[in-house]
Amino acid sequence: MYKNILNLLPYKSSFRFVDHIYSLDTDGVSGDYTLREDAFFYEDHFVGNPVTPGVIITEIMAQIGLVVLGIFLIMHEGDVYDASDEPMFPLLTSTDVAFNKVVLPGQKVIVNSKKVYFRFGKLKCDVEMLDTKGELIARGIFSGIIKNAGFKK
Template sequence: MYKNILNLLPYKSSFRFVDHISSLDADGVVGEYTLRPDAFFYEDHFEGNPVTPGVIVTEIMAQIGLVVLGIFLLLHDNDINFGDDELMFPLLTSTDVSFYKMVLPGQRVVVKSQKQYFRFGKLKCYVEMLDENNELVAKGTFAGIIKNAGLKK
């Protein structure tokens, strides 16, 4: 349903942390990601007892909660006109994240984001990550801009 948004994400292969978008509108997004047990970051974090690094948890929250929503908002902003062959790049400008639970290999997480504001090219969101039991894993505020890079695909 939101395949066009997924196709616009600038992340590929091992660094794309969005599997599915279940809800998306001008006020927020809900998406899911299942952590692959063979992901590159588990090999040494921690040997024999893999745990998802906090920076990866933050990246999952940013990709779903800020970048997906930001691309959607840009596509629906009549004042911005990106051509189909132009590249957009997300620029995360700030985060404030609190962690409550570990995320383990193979675990599915749900990210819920609520837009706080989108003005002057800047998007700020309140983002939560929940585990399969609907328990809070992490929450925080994310801000950033998504700009046309001036480059062609």
């Protein structure tokens, strides 16, 4: 349903952490990602007992909760994306994340994000990550901007 937004994400397959978007509007976004058991970061983190690094959990939350929503909001403002323009570069400007549970290889995570504000090109969101049982994995406040977005009036 939101494939057009997913196609605009500026990540290649090895670093794209968005599988599905369930809901998306001007107030927030919900989506999921299933961690691949053969992901590059499990090889050494930790040997014999792989655990998803906190930076990857943060990246998943940022891609779904901030970047997907940011692209949607820019497009929703009446701008039109021209794929021949410069690519989008999402810039995470700040995070404050609290971790409650570990995430294991093969685990599906769900991210819900609520917009706090979007003004002057800066987006701030309250983002949470849940497991499939609805238990909280992590929660945080994320802020960012999208530079060289390729959006024209």
